[in-house]
Amino acid sequence: MTSGGIRRSFAAWAGLAFALFGGAVQAAPHPWQLNMERGASTWSQVPYHLNNISLGVCVVIGVLVFGAMFIAMFRFRKSRGAVAETWSHNTKLEIVWTTIPVLILIVLAYLATGGLTSWADTTGSQMTVKVTGYQWKWRYDYISYHGKPIEKVGFMSKLDKLSNETRQLDSGMNPYAVKVGNQNTYLLNVDKPLVVPINTKIRFLITGGDVIHSWWVPALGWKLDAIPGIINAAWTNIKTPGTYRGQCAELCGQDHGFMPIVVVAKSKADFAKWLAEQEAKSARPAAATAAATPAAAAAKTLQLAAVPSKAKQG
Numbered sequence: 575m576t577s578g579g580i581r582r583s584f585a586a587w588a589g590l591a592f593a594l595f596g597g598a599v600q601a602a603p604h605p606w607q608l609n610m611e612r613g614a615s616t617w618s619q620v621p622y623h624l625n626n627i628s629l630g631v632c633v634v635i636g637v638l639v640f641g642a643m644f645i646a647m648f649r650f651r652k653s654r655g656a657v658a659e660t661w662s663h664n665t666k667l668e669i670v671w672t673t674i675p676v677l678i679l680i681v682l683a684y685l686a687t688g689g690l691t692s693w694a695d696t697t698g699s700q701m702t703v704k705v706t707g708y709q710w711k712w713r714y715d716y717i718s719y720h721g722k723p724i725e726k727v728g729f730m731s732k733l734d735k736l737s738n739e740t741r742q743l744d745s746g747m748n749p750y751a752v753k754v755g756n757q758n759t760y761l762l763n764v765d766k767p768l769v770v771p772i773n774t775k776i777r778f779l780i781t782g783g784d785v786i787h788s789w790w791v792p793a794l795g796w797k798l799d800a801i802p803g804i805i806n807a808a809w810t811n812i813k814t815p816g817t818y819r820g821q822c823a824e825l826c827g828q829d830h831g832f833m834p835i836v837v838v839a840k841s842k843a844d845f846a847k848w849l850a851e852q853e854a855k856s857a858r859p860a861a862a863t864a865a866a867t868p869a870a871a872a873a874k875t876l877q878l879a880a881v882p883s884k885a886k887q888g
């Protein structure tokens with residue numbers, strides 16, 4: 575292969591690696607970001623630190639094992655006149671190199687189990703939101719807030735218009751031009767985001783309406799499968815107001831890549847205002863219809879009254 579060819583194939587592989595690990599997959603990566611993000615919730619620090627600790631342990635083990643291997647290979651090579659020892663095992667050494675890894679694994683398992691149990695514990699939640707995955711959009715239903723049931727606030731959240739138009743074959747539109755502020759939001763924006771308050775323990779009930787999806791917002795530190803017939807639960811408590819983006823993380827069909835997630839975290843006061851607006855909006859159409867068309871309402875009553883007699887005939 576010529577040097578130009580090598581350079582081209584390297585660029586192609588680097589491009590592929592970026593597309594897989596650095597681009598859309600991470601939802602909101604920074605250029606040259608290597609580590610996980612710290613996230614924006616109280617719990618997202620847990621996987622961040624667990625990852626750092628395990629990575630540290632792996633690096634130390636890697637340096638020791640490869641160090642010993644390279645010393646053995648270069649310092650004690652045949653050409654330097656090294657003669658192999660004849661003993662075949664050493665009980666004391668074997669006890670040491672079995673005990674140390676077992677202790678390391680116990681410590682890591684202890685830390686990971688603590689992290690998982692704190693993540694699964696939704697007790698004391700101040701708010702509940704039901705999340706349903708559909709091919710290929712999300713539905714959010716607000717169930718309760720501070721112990722009070724929320725009436726009829728729920729909506730579908732799907733890919734934003736600009737991303738959707740851009741993604742069409744032969745659209746001729748530039749994916750890099752899909753932006754919100756300075757951030758490229760191609761395939762990472764929705765028409766209606768999930769709005770939540772900060773400093774509130776929010777319980778998510780996650781399920782699927784058709785096939786298995788997975789609700790993943792990296793800034794929250796977890797992802798959870800949305801499985802039809804099963805309700806999975808997890809919680810978050812977001813510390814800073816902002817917009818957090820994510821994606822469906824379970825291959826769910828041809829448009830799996832086109833069902834992003836956007837969570838907008840607002841201050842409690844702003845959220846209360848937003849919620850009141852939504853409740854007013856959902857209350858208005860029903861009241862308006864009943865008042866405006868008494869004839870239609872009467873017809874509906876008539877229809878309902880007719881149903882039982884029809885059932886009797888059958």
Ligand SMILES: [Cu+2]
Pocket residue numbers: 707708710786787788822823824825826830833
């Ligand atoms: Cu999906």
